[in-house]
Amino acid sequence: MRKMVCSKHSVLIVAIVATWLTTYFGYITSFNMKIDNMMQEFILLLNPLSFLLFVYGIALFIKSTKRRNIYILTVSVMTSIIMFSNAVFYRFFNDFITLPILFQTSNFGDLSSSVTANLHLTDVFFFTDVLIICLAIRFIPKNEQKVQHSKIARKLYFVMTAAIMMINLGLAEMERPQLLTRSFDRELLVKNIGTYNYHIYDLFIQSKSHAQRALADGSELVEVGNYINANYAAPDPEMYGIAEGRNIIAISLESLQSFVINEEMDGHVITPFLNELSKDPDTFYFSDFYHNTGLGKTSDSEFLLENSLYPRNGSAVFFTHSGNTYESMAAQLGENGYFTNVMHPNNRSFWNRDIMYGALGIDKFYDIESYTVGEGEAVNWGMKDIPFFNQSVELMKEMPQPFYSRLITLTNHHPFDLDEEDKLIPEYTSNSNTLNKYFQTVRYMDEAVKILFEDLKASGLYDNSIIVMYGDHYGISENHNKAMGMYLDKEITPFDNAKLQRVPLYIHIPGYGKGKTIDEVSGQVDLRPTILHLMGLDTKDDMYLGADIFSPDHEPFAIFRDGRFVTDKNVFTQDVCYDTETGEETDKGECEPFMERASTELNYSDMIINGDLLRFKEEQGNTPGSPDKE
Ligand code: GP9
Numbered sequence: 001m002r003k004m005v006c007s008k009h010s011v012l013i014v015a016i017v018a019t020w021l022t023t024y025f026g027y028i029t030s031f032n033m034k035i036d037n038m039m040q041e042f043i044l045l046l047n048p049l050s051f052l053l054f055v056y057g058i059a060l061f062i063k064s065t066k067r068r069n070i071y072i073l074t075v076s077v078m079t080s081i082i083m084f085s086n087a088v089f090y091r092f093f094n095d096f097i098t099l100p101i102l103f104q105t106s107n108f109g110d111l112s113s114s115v116t117a118n119l120h121l122t123d124v125f126f127f128t129d130v131l132i133i134c135l136a137i138r139f140i141p142k143n144e145q146k147v148q149h150s151k152i153a154r155k156l157y158f159v160m161t162a163a164i165m166m167i168n169l170g171l172a173e174m175e176r177p178q179l180l181t182r183s184f185d186r187e188l189l190v191k192n193i194g195t196y197n198y199h200i201y202d203l204f205i206q207s208k209s210h211a212q213r214a215l216a217d218g219s220e221l222v223e224v225g226n227y228i229n230a231n232y233a234a235p236d237p238e239m240y241g242i243a244e245g246r247n248i249i250a251i252s253l254e255s256l257q258s259f260v261i262n263e264e265m266d267g268h269v270i271t272p273f274l275n276e277l278s279k280d281p282d283t284f285y286f287s288d289f290y291h292n293t294g295l296g297k298t299s300d301s302e303f304l305l306e307n308s309l310y311p312r313n314g315s316a317v318f319f320t321h322s323g324n325t326y327e328s329m330a331a332q333l334g335e336n337g338y339f340t341n342v343m344h345p346n347n348r349s350f351w352n353r354d355i356m357y358g359a360l361g362i363d364k365f366y367d368i369e370s371y372t373v374g375e376g377e378a379v380n381w382g383m384k385d386i387p388f389f390n391q392s393v394e395l396m397k398e399m400p401q402p403f404y405s406r407l408i409t410l411t412n413h414h415p416f417d418l419d420e421e422d423k424l425i426p427e428y429t430s431n432s433n434t435l436n437k438y439f440q441t442v443r444y445m446d447e448a449v450k451i452l453f454e455d456l457k458a459s460g461l462y463d464n465s466i467i468v469m470y471g472d473h474y475g476i477s478e479n480h481n482k483a484m485g486m487y488l489d490k491e492i493t494p495f496d497n498a499k500l501q502r503v504p505l506y507i508h509i510p511g512y513g514k515g516k517t518i519d520e521v522s523g524q525v526d527l528r529p530t531i532l533h534l535m536g537l538d539t540k541d542d543m544y545l546g547a548d549i550f551s552p553d554h555e556p557f558a559i560f561r562d563g564r565f566v567t568d569k570n571v572f573t574q575d576v577c578y579d580t581e582t583g584e585e586t587d588k589g590e591c592e593p594f595m596e597r598a599s600t601e602l603n604y605s606d607m608i609i610n611g612d613l614l615r616f617k618e619e620q621g622n623t624p625g626s627p628d629k630e
């Protein structure tokens with residue numbers, strides 16, 4: 001009986017197995033995917049199956065044997081082409097194909113030349129399944145190819161397909177929580193859900209943003225522009241241009257929150273160098289500065305810094321809107337003669353940086369390929385901060401000046417692992433392993449920053465640079481409230497959770513001498529205008545939502561991406577208004593005017609991004625109403 005069922009569907013079964021195995025061998029021979037354990041290996045093997053069962057399964061609805069075989073062959077040719085194209089693309093770009101890259105016309109030249117230069121004779125291997133299917137069609141007796149099956153059998157087939165899909169997604173979620181919502185890396189997506197499903201997912205994400213983009217016609221700019229103009233904070237003439245012409249070195253301090261700054265853990269100073277730095281007369285230290293990031297974490301903080309717009313809610317804007325027109329800080333600096341670059345020793349594709357950096361007008365991305373990771377120089381997520389900084393300064397020495405370099409650190413990243421020799425203070429002791437180790441990795445990062453400053457001084461770059469350092473987002477989530485409460489010696493309330501979103505910001509201007517601690521509420525969204533004004537670059541005609549922190553017009557108001565906000569008097573969270581001084585619940589009326597403002601501002605940011613509104617700006621001249629910005 002079983003023999004009958006199998007032989008009846010033999011071409012289909014041959015096709016599924018052949019394409020499945022061809023795909024799997026394609027994975028292991030053509031892509032350099034890091035597999036850390038047996039589970040990841042199993043997911044890799046499993047991941048093409050649900051898609052193949054589904055797409056080949058459509059053949060079960062085709063009655064004519066000839067047509068069914070043509071359909072099966074077409075599917076196998078298509079899947080082979082997908083794998084083949086990705087393999088060739090990967091050889092050149094070390095990344096998987098994503099739709100925006102195919103549609104960015106500027107890529108066409110590169111793409112076609114790199115494709116032809118990267119063809120190997122062995123690439124015919126990707127079509128092995130097509131050959132096997134042809135042989136099956138040729139040699140399996142025709143009467144055995146006539147398929148008759150009940151509707152129930154067909155239903156069962158698709159139920160099984162769905163079950164395999166669910167198992168695949170479940171295992172992927174276990175391996176990489178929030179993979180699909182955060183979609184942080186194409187390599188991880190392919191590793192976990194497979195090339196075919198990844199392309200469907202990519203198509204879904206891209207079509208969603210294209211649809212929203214198609215609905216916008218530019219008329220929305222008037223309303224958004226009016227809001228932006230009304231909230232424009234003109235630069236303080238005392239501060240405007242004080243760092244003009246200098247190099248800008250902006251450092252993203254991974255997962256660094258303000259609660260460790262100027263504090264001790266069991267008698268150990270956690271950030272000795274940063275503490276000193278905050279008192280340095282060349283430094284402005286911002287003690288009430290907040291991150292505005294969402295699921296896109298580090299990439300969201302990069303987005304905020306570059307554009308002074310909020311990232312998106314529920315997804316990473318670096319992934320969903322890398323095809324937009326932006327008015328990034330990098331682009332503006334580039335127009336003013338700066339060599340703009342990002343230095344980060346990780347895969348190019350992580351957070352879709354390789355694509356997004358093009359949209360942000362960044363001249364060069366020094367990714368992992370630009371670094372040499374020696375023995376013992378990697379931990380946790382990759383290259384350790386100290387060798388990363390050492391090598392980055394060497395690279396900076398070769399750069400044309402002035403340059404704008406963004407350095408993204410990595411060691412102080414969850415799960416906060418560290419080699420023994422890098423543990424400069426002991427672990428904390430609480431029920432949270434995460435918090436316990438966090439203090440140590442923060443201490444290591446502090447040491448790394450100290451070494452960076454020494455390297456910069458030794459290189460001669462220091463005096464003519466401005467160094468901006470900020471925590472990118474929280475490192476300790478609310479899941480660790482109990483341990484956090486133990487450390488802070490209080491019960492953590494929603495008010496405290498909001499205040500814990502404070503990240504440190506340092507603006508260090510060598511030789512300036514008039515720095516101080518600024519305790520005004522501000523956020524990452526304010527970085528772009530603040531820095532550009534210090535460089536003597538005007539932002540009057542730009543569309544952005546933050547405000548220069550040094551401006552007398554800057555308002556003490558930080559909006560979180562999830563709608564919470566902080567003012568100088570209140571914290572609004574979970575629909576409750578708290579008094580900042582006491583941390584106690586207070587009359588909601590105090591928060592009301594800001595509630596409206598916060599949702600309007602987030603909404604305008606979404607409108608700009610979803611509608612890709614900045615593409616209309618040039619057509620329409622400057623932002624509507626810009627003459628009022630004086
Ligand atoms: C990855 C690094 C960390 O390249 O930026 O990302 P995160 O998980 O913090 O967003």
Ligand code: MN
Nearest residue numbers: 254255298472
């Ligand atoms: Mn980060």
